[in-house]
Amino acid sequence: MIPIVVFVLLISIRQVNQYERGVTFITGRFYKVKEPGWRLVVPIFQSMTKVDMRITVIDVPDQEAITHDNVSVTVNAVVYYKVKDSRAAVIDIQDYRYAVSQLAQTTMRNVVGEVELDQLLANRDEISLKIKEIVDKASDPWGISVVTVELKHIELPENLKRTIGKQAEAERERRAVIISSQGEVTAAENLARAAEILSSSPGALHIRTLHSINDISSDQSNTVVFAVPMEILRAIEGFTKKNS
Helix, strand or coil: CHHHHHHHHHHHEEEECCCEEEEEEECCEEEEEECCEEEECCCCCEEEEEEECCCEEEEEEEEEEECCCCCEEEEEEEEEEEECCHHHHHHCCCCHHHHHHHHHHHHHHHHHHHCCHHHHHHCHHHHHHHHHHHHHHHHHHHCEEEEEEEEEEEECCHHHHHHHHHHHHHHHHHHHHHHHHHHHHHHHHHHHHHHHHHHHCCCHHHHHHHHHHHHHHCCCCCCCCCCCCHHHHHHHHHHHHHHC
16 A cells, blocks of 8 residues: 555656746646645646746747738738736636737738838837837737847848839939039138238248249159249349349
């Protein structure tokens, strides 16, 4: 008799890990949720289903969707969720993992269909948050808490990719032309200001000329044709008349 009792005890021991909860039934009726540790589950009369309470990650497969402005796109996402009520996750839904995945797919298609393509590309965080709120609210009766939803990738049609690429290239060229013209305007303003300073300061033009000659003469391969300013010629002419 004792060996039989020992055998029954051994096969009745169940280990519930720290990250798990054991939903226990007696003759098919819910009994209680068992905490982590070694627990006795009497065969035939009792049964226990372990529920993982850790955050679970599911990859939502690619979904074909049409945006509000009738553009066909392919989107996928990642859903992070956890079980907050192990009893509801076992009793109120047949397979909560599959249910969360299907709910996320349907919600993602619906939300993408409500926005235009520009909004979808520019406001990923807002759209992800909206999907998360909808899935979290719908899965709450199942004892599921959605932690976050992240849109991973948005695939556009090839013809639309080419159109967007041409648009981006045209925008870059437009900006380059604007920057170049702004640089030319700045250079012209600086040259005009320099010319004004040189013309208003006596001897400044001659000093600038001497500096330019010095820079050119540093390379012996250059041939310099020096034009003497009229002011110097007049000064020499006046000096010659005085001496004569």
